[in-house]
Amino acid sequence: MTSYDALLLLSFGGPEGPEDVIPFLENVTRGRNIPRERLAEVGEHYYLFGGVSPINQQCRDLKAAIEADFAAHGVDLPVYWGNRNWDPYLADTVRQMTADGVRRAAAFVTSAYSGYSTARQYLEDIARAREEVPGAPEIDKLPVYYDRPGFVEPFVEATRAALDRLPDDVRDAAHIAFSAHSVPLDQPGREQYTAELEEISAKVAGRAAPEQRWELVYQSRSGPPSQPWLEPDIGDHLRKLHAEGVPAVVNVPVGFVSDHMEVMYDLDTEAANLAAELGMTFERAATPSTHPRFVAMVRELLAEAQDTAEDKARERTRVEETR
Structure with a gap:
């Protein structure tokens, strides 16, 4: 049997470690003809965290x-x-x-x-x-396993916890921004990927905060500006919400299993700093992790x-x- x-x-x-950063990025981008200066630019994200x-x-x-x-x-x-x-x-x-x-x-x-x-x-x-x-x-x-209870339920719990951390005076008006790694529009399987992300986002929002507005946005794109990738970008989305008068955002990184670099830098650093500049309260929900x-x-x-x-x-x- x-x-x-x-x-x-x-x-x-x-x-x-710092000595690993550029060799690692070369592995990730092998065959894609990424300029050396772009690798160095991305490497700075890792160096902010000791190259780890x-x-x-x-x-x-x-x-x-x-x-x-x-x-x-x-x-x-x-x-x-x-x-x-x-x-x-x-x-x-x-x-x-x-x-x-x-x-x-x-x-x-x-x-x-x-x-x-x-x-x-x-x-x-x-x-x-x-x-x-x-x-x-x-x-x-x-x-x-995007639709499995073992993946969905931790995000429901984390979304509720993030909303609870918001000040009382902004919680009801807060917007939930579900985010996932962007991919090129012509990447095979892109339609299925986006459909699955929409499905889990709707499930989590419906169970964690049915009265809250939400939207699926994207982050961490790495292609040339001439290549269309999935949008809206989370930064553009934050600016749009600010223009609409939204006082607070809960970011749910539904595309990620754990808090790796695209979460720590692109969300906890870049997106959080942008929200602070705009005067918006920003809370990031935890990933499933362990x-x-x-x-x-x-x-x-x-x-x-x-x-x-x-x-x-x-x-x-x-x-x-x-x-």
């Missing part, structure tokens, strides 16, 4: 939380961690899995949505890593995938036996 014998936590990766992206430590914390959850629920599977763009590189992790005798693993990706950069590119990375490693295990990516409901969702996805795999194996056996 087919079964998984490991879980792979697959993430983006990030620098862990928080994403690797967040993955360590999530891995430990998943392992604890597995142990508490009798799931006897090792958890491995690999990155697309920095150490531990995915190919190295697959090499270790192979040496450990792993034959079939499920991959949980720290990206909740469909689309090219949010889903398909991870499948390409898995395929490349497996090609590099003789005898590599089969690796099945777990399904997208919320117990989110961690439990990983186990639930794995169990469902395991059941599906076993059902398919049983069906193959039945067909073979009837031949």
